Amino acid sequence: MSDTQSVDTLTQDQARDELARLTGLLDRANQAYHVSDAPEISDAEYDALKRRNAAIEARFPDLKRDDSPSDQVGARAADGFSKVTHAVRMLSLGNAFDDGDVSGFVTSIRNYLGLSADAQLGFTAEPKIDGLSLSLRYEEGRLVQAATRGDGKVGENVTANALTISDIPVMLTDAPAVLEVRGEVYMTHADFDALNARQEQEGGKVFANPRNAAAGSLRQLDSTITRARPLKFFAYAWGELSAPLAETQMGAITRLNALGFQTNPLTRLCETVPEMISHYRDIEAQRATLGYDIDGVVYKVDALDLQGRLGFRSTTPRWAIAHKFPAELAWTRLEAIDIQVGRTGALSPVARLHPVTVGGVVVSNATLHNEDYIAGRDANGAEIRGGKDIRVGDWVQVYRAGDVIPKVADVDLKKRPEGSEKYQFPTACPECGSEAIREEGDAVRRCTGGLICPAQAVEKLKHFVSRKAFDIEGLGAKQVEMFHGDDVLPINTPADIFTLEQRDAQNLARLKNRDGWGETSASNLFAAIEEKRTIPLARLIFALGIRHVGEVGARDLALFYRDWDAMAAAVDTARPAALAHRAADEAEEAERIAAAAEARRARIKEAREAAMATCEVPDAASAAWGDLTGIDGIGATLGLSLSDAFANTEERSAFDALRAHLSIVPPEAPASESPVAGKTVVFTGTLEKMTRAEAKARAEALGAKVSGSVSAKTDLLVAGPGAGSKAKKAADLGIETLDEDGWLHLIGDA
Ligand code: IVH
Numbered sequence: 001m002s003d004t005q006s007v008d009t010l011t012q013d014q015a016r017d018e019l020a021r022l023t024g025l026l027d028r029a030n031q032a033y034h035v036s037d038a039p040e041i042s043d044a045e046y047d048a049l050k051r052r053n054a055a056i057e058a059r060f061p062d063l064k065r066d067d068s069p070s071d072q073v074g075a076r077a078a079d080g081f082s083k084v085t086h087a088v089r090m091l092s093l094g095n096a097f098d099d100g101d102v103s104g105f106v107t108s109i110r111n112y113l114g115l116s117a118d119a120q121l122g123f124t125a126e127p128k129i130d131g132l133s134l135s136l137r138y139e140e141g142r143l144v145q146a147a148t149r150g151d152g153k154v155g156e157n158v159t160a161n162a163l164t165i166s167d168i169p170v171m172l173t174d175a176p177a178v179l180e181v182r183g184e185v186y187m188t189h190a191d192f193d194a195l196n197a198r199q200e201q202e203g204g205k206v207f208a209n210p211r212n213a214a215a216g217s218l219r220q221l222d223s224t225i226t227r228a229r230p231l232k233f234f235a236y237a238w239g240e241l242s243a244p245l246a247e248t249q250m251g252a253i254t255r256l257n258a259l260g261f262q263t264n265p266l267t268r269l270c271e272t273v274p275e276m277i278s279h280y281r282d283i284e285a286q287r288a289t290l291g292y293d294i295d296g297v298v299y300k301v302d303a304l305d306l307q308g309r310l311g312f313r314s315t316t317p318r319w320a321i322a323h324k325f326p327a328e329l330a331w332t333r334l335e336a337i338d339i340q341v342g343r344t345g346a347l348s349p350v351a352r353l354h355p356v357t358v359g360g361v362v363v364s365n366a367t368l369h370n371e372d373y374i375a376g377r378d379a380n381g382a383e384i385r386g387g388k389d390i391r392v393g394d395w396v397q398v399y400r401a402g403d404v405i406p407k408v409a410d411v412d413l414k415k416r417p418e419g420s421e422k423y424q425f426p427t428a429c430p431e432c433g434s435e436a437i438r439e440e441g442d443a444v445r446r447c448t449g450g451l452i453c454p455a456q457a458v459e460k461l462k463h464f465v466s467r468k469a470f471d472i473e474g475l476g477a478k479q480v481e482m483f484h485g486d487d488v489l490p491i492n493t494p495a496d497i498f499t500l501e502q503r504d505a506q507n508l509a510r511l512k513n514r515d516g517w518g519e520t521s522a523s524n525l526f527a528a529i530e531e532k533r534t535i536p537l538a539r540l541i542f543a544l545g546i547r548h549v550g551e552v553g554a555r556d557l558a559l560f561y562r563d564w565d566a567m568a569a570a571v572d573t574a575r576p577a578a579l580a581h582r583a584a585d586e587a588e589e590a591e592r593i594a595a596a597a598e599a600r601r602a603r604i605k606e607a608r609e610a611a612m613a614t615c616e617v618p619d620a621a622s623a624a625w626g627d628l629t630g631i632d633g634i635g636a637t638l639g640l641s642l643s644d645a646f647a648n649t650e651e652r653s654a655f656d657a658l659r660a661h662l663s664i665v666p667p668e669a670p671a672s673e674s675p676v677a678g679k680t681v682v683f684t685g686t687l688e689k690m691t692r693a694e695a696k697a698r699a700e701a702l703g704a705k706v707s708g709s710v711s712a713k714t715d716l717l718v719a720g721p722g723a724g725s726k727a728k729k730a731a732d733l734g735i736e737t738l739d740e741d742g743w744l745h746l747i748g749d750a
Helices: 012-035 043-059 099-113 189-201 210-218 223-227 249-259 273-289 304-310 371-375 454-465 477-483 500-505 519-531 537-543 551-561 564-596 598-615 619-630 636-647 649-659 692-701 725-733 740-746
Strands: 083-085 123-129 132-139 142-148 154-156 178-186 232-241 268-270 294-301 320-324 328-341 347-358 361-367 395-400 407-412 534-536 663-665 680-684 705-707 716-719 736-738
Touching (some): 043 347, 043 361, 099 273, 099 304, 123 273, 132 210, 132 232, 189 210, 232 249, 268 273, 361 395, 534 537, 537 663, 551 564, 551 705, 564 598, 564 619, 619 636, 636 649, 680 692, 680 725, 692 705, 716 740, 736 740
Parallel strands (some): 534 663, 716 736
Antiparallel strands (some): 123 268, 294 320, 328 395, 347 361, 395 407
16 A cells, blocks of 8 residues: 555555554654664654554544554653663752742742741842753762763763763862762754754754754764764753852852853842843843753752752752743644543543644644633633634644643634534543543543543553553553453553463463563563562552542652551541541532522432431541541542542452552651651641741651641640640640740751
8 A cells, every 4th residue: 555545545444554554664763763863764754654644543533553653752761871870869840931920939939938028038040941951970070970861860871972072071170079060961053953954964864953953962872973963061950969069059050160061151140039030031032042942041049058948849849940931832723633531531632733843843732621621611611712612623723831732722713614513522431432421610521431441441550550650661551552451461450460470471372472572571571560569658559540649649648657558447447437528518519509599409408418317427437537638738639539449349459459469668767766757746836937838848858747637646746826726635635745946956956
């Protein structure tokens, strides 16, 4: 079959074969481009193959393959570089999109630190370079290692390549004995244009933008290629240090510059929000003439002792933020609307677009959020886009805000095709046919199939093996798709992963004999699975993919319960109280609705009676529910979702089956020698030397659990002036109570 046969004339059988062929070609092209850095086809050919694949899928949605190239973003990291574990994690930055976000950022820092509005608080402001970050480790002044960011914890060792970049000094004089310098590798516009011209002439890969060119050049296995590519480096941060560089951010940057690093000349110290915004506007005005790509301005608290007090959230510092430039926009045609079913059953509409370049990147998909969004309404029923709905065939304006998935900003009604119809959002799950329902107050329609729905099951499994969960090497999204529903060696539940090797040994058709597998890859997979039989409790809880239980919630639960069986027992015990909570909520909701419609009185009565019936909650249930929802950061929504998951027969048996294969490691008590390790602490009243948020973060760092409510399990109450009912309850229960100074003395901060 030729590439040029029109999609419109393909028969079903031809289309099936063609999709298989295209998947093979695109897989190979991906491998060559991302893994071997040796592209075999041009970007244009690649895009054409992808478009053809998408067009056939749009015409024959039923034939879309599980491993469809439309769903793949790129290939996995190259195996060629050795891995480097960063001594200090490489973080990313939170984003501010407008001036209001910037003042919000400054206010939240003032609040966190308990600074009054007139107390001085300086920030550095500097361009956010659009390249890729690199960490350079110097020991005794000599460059010993260069590593990419990777997932923030583990990156790739690119030392040989970094040595070819002239902005990166090989030797430093007067540097701390250990110094990790961090910054951005980038390519100038002029160098980028010259490189692409040369590549085109030589029939090599033409890069979409300077950032891709810099990344592709740094991640060359052959450093002679990197040497021929004109890369540059700006230093703006640091990792491990044996001695501080300075007392301020500005001082540290000046010091790095004195050591021989390029630092950005547009870095300024600002004392107020208007100064920060004004410097942002200055930088924005110079953006087009800088000669290299920047995508915003980064603000950082100048005083390094304050940076230390502010610390980090899970992946971003509290003391810095990136103020992004407005997104670029482009118009294109909406070719189809597909529905994807997620891990929690959410039906997410995805726009399939005629490919268009937005800010240097080809965009062919965009999120459409939910059915209200398509219809032109926001979560509160108010009009968006002036109430214009989105239809297949429409001209839509798309934009990318940073690295996030593209979004649809507008619709051109003048170009709407004649006879087009409003989009009908499905009320049945496109994957399993179960009813898809939308609960009161939920913007999202969800498939009710639970684990019966193959899409939900597969998404849950993908989440289970993902990086922040079990992180099993060699078992990624692609392999999960392959094993799910497999005839010979299925992985349908998490527990199946841990019986894979044993089941394989009993099969005649062994995994090692399959296409794409061999003796080594199969035994590597089994070894990687074996390694994860021992798993930290927080990772396990997160991996289960329970709605509302994210990384932070999972960590809070693990810190509080410290043991899987204890948590499971507590959640079971709390069940009647959880149900009572929901019934009461529903009664309240019913009352709200009925307040507007007298005629619904009967329903209130019923709901009330139901609530009353479930109100007879055993004391143990109330106590367990109180403990659970009293954990700082865990509220009733998460509590109910957790309770539902544990009370759901299918999910519960999947958990129990999994548990039997694991050895679960309790969370590290970060400082077991600390006098408060393992203790449950409640803060109440006004704290004068620190804010509540800072007190909580500090207590947790010392291994304490921080709870929002006093119960028999509370070990210590820290009460400031104005403490009320909590102090009284603690006194009644005979719980040790300290004032703020007593607390600081206890933890050695006084
Ligand atoms: S500071 C702990 N400063 O932006 C914070 N990052 O979105 C460390 N970036 O991963 C980062 N220019 O690759 C910082 N002037 C700058 C930057 C910058 C670019 C990148 C960096 C980081 C990403 C976060």
